Structures are given as C-alpha cells and as structure tokens.
Amino acid sequence: MSKVYKLAVTAADRFVPSKLRPLWEHEAGPKTIFFWAPAFKWALVLTSIDDFRRPLDKVSTSQSATLAATGLIWTRYCLVIRPINYSLSLCNFSLGVANAIQCMRAYRFQHGLKTF
Template sequence: MSKVYKAVVTVADRFVPGKLRPLWEHPAGPKTIFFWAPAFKWGLVMAGLGDLKRPVESLSVPQSVSLAATGLIWSRYSLVIIPKNYSLFAVNVFVAITSLYQISRAIKYQQALKEKETAKPSAQ
C-alpha cells in the first residue's frame, strides 16, 4: 500500500462510526482493493446503460460479447475467492446483463435486415 493511502485510511479510521466498523474492517471492505475495484467498475455498467439509447446499427457485437463473457466469468470468480466478494459479483452480473441485452438488440436488428432483404425480391 502506498504511504499516502495508508495515511488517508489512518485518518479516516478515527471517524468511522461503530455501526460501520464491521464493513470498514471487512477483508473486502473499503481498506482494500477488493472494495475499490468493483466500485470503479460500476462505470462500465453506467456506460452500458448509456448505450441502450445508442442506435442499434452502431453497436459492436464483438465488444458486447467480450463484456458479457467477462461479466459472467468474473461473477463466478467473485463467489469462489476468499473472501467472497459480493460487490464484485453484483457489478459483474450487471455488466453481463447490459451486454447480453445489447447482443440481443444487435441480433434482432440483423434478423430484421435479413427479413427485409428476402422480402424485397418477392415484392417485385
């Protein structure tokens, strides 16, 4: 741990109320990277939610597939590590859900395009 981080934690230690002590002292609590990594990963979820308004033709299927796979893999991992990291689990479930939804949008769009192409020759 860096000296600055240790100093900040030491100062903050004095102000943590007794009721929040168990969370503060938890092996995956705010004193560790196990807390901060999932906290910052919520940015991916917010970006995924922002992409829900994105035009479907501009979605990247490979990107969505990789995010969905990452979310699923890390969701599983977060439950087998010690200590179990439920915040990591939650964020990765949401990463996977938003990505799977984007994949479904892209697949429906591609199917609709194919249906239009097959319908054109019969209309002539």
Template sequence: MSKAYKAVVLFADRFVPQKLRPLWEHEAGPKTIFFWAPAFKWALVAASIDEYRRPLDTVSPTQSATLAATGLIWTRYCLVIRPINYALSLCNFSLGVANGVQCFRAYSYQKGLEKMA
C-alpha cells in the same frame, strides 16, 4: 499498500462511527481493493446501460458479447476467491446481463436488416 493510501486510511479511521466499524474493518471493506474494484467497475455497467440510447446500427455485437462474457466469467471467479466478493460478483453479473441484452438487440437488428435486403 502505498504509504499515501495508508495515511488516508489512518486519517479516515478517526471519523468512522462505531456502527460502521464492522463494514470498515471487514476483509472486503473500504480498506481493501475488494471494495474499490466494484465501486469503480460500476462505471462500466453504467456505460453499458447508457449504450441503449445509441442507434442499433452503431452498436457492435462483438464488443457487447465480449463484455457480456467477461462479466459472466468474472462473476464466477468472484464467488470462488477468498474472501468471497459479493459486491464485485453483482457488478460483474450486471455487466454481463446489460451487455447480453445489448448484444441480443444488435444481433436481432442486424438479422432484421438481412431479411429486408
């Protein structure tokens, strides 16, 4: 860990209530990357869900399929690493599902256009 991060953690340590100590001290708690990776990765899930508002003719099925595959592949990885990171697993699974649905929507739209032509 960097010196700056250690200083922040030591400072915050004084303010953590006793009831939250088990979470704070957990091997996948806020003191580790295992906590912060899913915390920030949820932004990808939010962006994927926000994409549902875009017109389907501007959605890339390839990009959606790639993000869906990435999310689902990393879901598995999160369950085999130690410590098991359930938060990151849920985040990756959500990313896979959100983009899988978007991929299906875009693919169906493009197939519908082909049938009309």
C-alpha cells in the same frame, strides 16, 4: 501511492463511527481492493446501460458479446475467491446481463429481425 493511501486510511480511521466499524474493518471493506474494484467498475455497467440509447446500427455485437462473457465469467470467479466478493459479483453479473441484452438487440437488428 500506497503510502498516501495508508496515510489517508489511518487519518479516516479516527472518524469512523462505531456502528460502521465492522464494515470498515471487514476483509472486503474500504481498506482493500475488494471494495474499490466494484466501486469503480459500476461505471462500466452504467456506460453499458447508457448504450441502450445508442442507435443499433452503431452497436458492436463483438464488443457487447465480449463484455457479456467477461462479466459472466468474472461473476463466477468472485464467488470462489476468498474473501467472497458479493459486491463485485453483482457488478460483473450486471455487466454481463446488460451487454447480453445489447448484443441480442444488435444481432436481431443486423439480421433484420424484430427488435425488442
């Protein structure tokens, strides 16, 4: 698979405009996993946000708490690795916040407290 990816990047390399060349060549640019990890992880964030429409009796507090903790822990990690991956950090932070809110909503519902 990496041979196919390298061929695709080499082929696309010719079509990148000079103004976008710094982004293309960046150490966390589209040629690396540092770019593609957050690009695909945003789907998990969007799914978490979409779960706000789910009835609260169907929401798992343990799943939401786990995703919130994971998102917040990995936010920190993204800021200490080299190259610093701000895009993945923002994605993980969004995942943590969305699931923390969902976890609080589900907890309050399950304990008969007023939901927000």
